[in-house]
Amino acid sequence: MASSIDPKLVEELAAIVGVEGIVSRASELKVYECDGWTVEKSAPDILLLPRSVEQVSRVLRALDRKGIAFVPRGAGTGLSGGALPLNAPVMICTSRMNKILTIDYANRRVEVESGAVNLHVTNAVKAKGFFYAPDPSSQMACTIGGNIAENSGGPHTLKYGVTTNHVLGVELVLPDGEVVELGGAVEERCGYDLVGAVVGSEGTYGVVTRATLRLMREPEGHRTFLATFPDVESATRAVSRIIASGIVPGAIEMMDKLILRAVDDAFHVGFDQAAGAVLIIELDGMEVGFAECSSRVIEMARAAGAKDVKLARDEAERQLLWKARKRAFGAVGRLAPNYCTQDGVVPRTRLPDILRVISQVSERYQLSIGNVFHAGDGNLHPIILYDEREAGQVERALGAGRDILKACVEMGGSLTGEHGIGAEKIGEMPLMFSPDDLAAMMELRHVFDPKERANPGKIIPRPGACVEVAAPRRQVPI
């Protein structure tokens, strides 16, 4: 299928990355036609698997000469179609650039190639009592490069912040092949925060090849509670009370009835199946403060209506709770053949309102919607279940997602907490931004990518085309 690309260029690219590093046959490219967002599909014409920044730079220089667009990809676990090739014939996958380069405990930082797997970073430093804080649910597979592209979060970002708070510097290959270093090893810097601009740019500035990350000291201890509530309202009430009291837990996560069923099937946690919702509340920090904080949290949860608040007895129980929470998206596969996960954000005091909207949307579109989310920071993940084999269900699922996002924005929230806009939510960007806002963003993008060859068709809708873009453009039936 390399037909759209000049065979001479294919040869040149093969010479750069080696025959093992180029994939150009249709049956192999097929598996790259979507990431974790499976509603839209489009395979690249060429896939490159470079092994070094030099290779990435030479590849981008060669593509620049021919004016060919490209899409970067890490592990392909993204949920917004960030790695979906839209008018980008070449895909550049960083999965083979996965080395952890240097670990510097004294300065609390680690330098990694962008294809390094998120969890592997923590695994490399945990023996010394450190960890890398952003912990998206896909952390066992997703790459640091992908995390940087989407500004990923995770349960523990309530206390520790998202990816942008943990990236000190990046090495970025611009679309013309130039390699630039942004940020650096120290935490206090002057001038414009260009690293901040790159984090969350969803691959539209070029290809990030290396990153310097902040390491955090593992807290002395954890207290992880499982609080069971009769309904989601009382659970959200508990969240607001805890945060307003001044206690900042490491994480507060909610799962509703539907999700509890799937998760319990998968991991046999023993959740109360009559419960309307549960909260996983994790306090972390110094042992001395736990006794008081724990009793206050328990008290507040009960006052909000919790039927039961249990403390995880040991590390094994704690890990089981987290395994259940982190793999909840996947476990939903037990309930329906397909799902799409929305990623809206609302001020946490509006959680009861948005959950009501979600249940109305569920009725209106006749689709089951489960809720598993970072309650502490108001980052929702309604999971809309559908079956691609039933006529019209894909459209209904997309419509339901749009209605929920619209409500989030109306409540003063945001379209995405951590999954990125990607191809999925590009049509909703005008809900949040005026044409002037979007034009300003485009100008910033042009600083890095003046010819719009890096991941075209993502984040910023083209003027006049913004409303209908969210309708699927699938080239093949799923």
Place this chain on the structure above:
Amino acid sequence: MSEHPASAHRDVTDYELLFDCVHCGLCAEACPTYVATRSEMDSPRGRIYLMKALAEGRMDLDADAARHLDLCLGCRGCESACPSGVKYGRLIEAARVFVECEYRRAGFDRFRRAAVSVVFPYPARLRALLMPVRILDWLGLRKVVRTALPVAAREWLDLLPRHGTNSTEANWPAPGAIADDAPAVIVHHGCVAQVLAKSENANSERLLAAAGYRVVKIPSTKCCGALDLHAGNGERAREFARANVLAISKLKPDAIISAASGCSTAIAEYREILKDDTLAPEAEMLASKVKDLSSLLLERPLQFSARFDCVVTYHDACHLAHGLGVREAPRVLLRSVPGLKLVEMENSDLCCGSAGSYNLTEPKMARELARRKADSIAATGAQYVVLANPGCEFQIAAELRRRGSSIRVMHLADFFALAMTRGAKQNR
């Protein structure tokens, strides 16, 4: 889009089961071939995607698609990682039947696979074929002859253990009396294992007897069918399954184990393989009796009469960890040996590349995985690698031998036989 809802055009695999996969990608890093190539085609998600595209007629079974399906070890590491409960083992086993029917491999590859299929499940044939090697070993000429062989044959030869290296037979005390109402356990001797892993079988039985189980023997053990199941020969796998069910179910065992975890998993799958057969009830009964050696030994603890001061690392055989879900029991058992220090290796549950006959049919990837495994083992500083599958034992031992390493690779049964009999010898 919805005018073309997804539907199956071709019988590639159990189409409905494909929809358990939600394409989240969490399986990737649990897949040894993905870890080695880091390309999506060699990941479980990628292979499921290929199966789905093949089933829906969106692509044809060409050399590339066959290649990436062939490269799967069938280790089921992805099943342990999958939150969605995808039954990957069943998907790939069915897809392999499809590949066998629809795809003609190149000459040498075809020959290699046919040779395994004709010889391995039949102990008499394997024994006959190995006679020249036995003679070479007896004459001490294996090393000399090895250098004259082509690389492919050399790697096959390296995998063969030397005869009798792990035997502890002479040191066993006479077994004590066993109660008539003690649970009856069958050790399935396997096909390749009854030729190449005799001590593993014998020591399993001795350990069980020492722990107070009544060991019941199958008069003549046939291949369990795992090799065929993993090679896409569904028809013969069913025949073997039937033969085993007929031979074993009448012995009414309380538990059945195998020194090869792949065989145990295959027997546990008889309920699926024979679900439409007249033997379905017996198959179900047999499948429900599948256990593993370490769990049985934990139920009736062994007595060690001497310390065994050593450093051990434990390798998780795939079908034991991912197939039967047994991870803790062997570790608890190892820690119960006085003086033993257990050190965990990195990625202990990532396949070593043995994977049944995979190291014979896919030597390149198998070697790569063996190298990684040997690196992880060496980093622990252990003197012994203990594992519960002869295939892993041969594969890892071959790689460590090539490196001139002194680390000993031992099957759990052989290791515990050694731990038990050391004491016995000293007491005498």
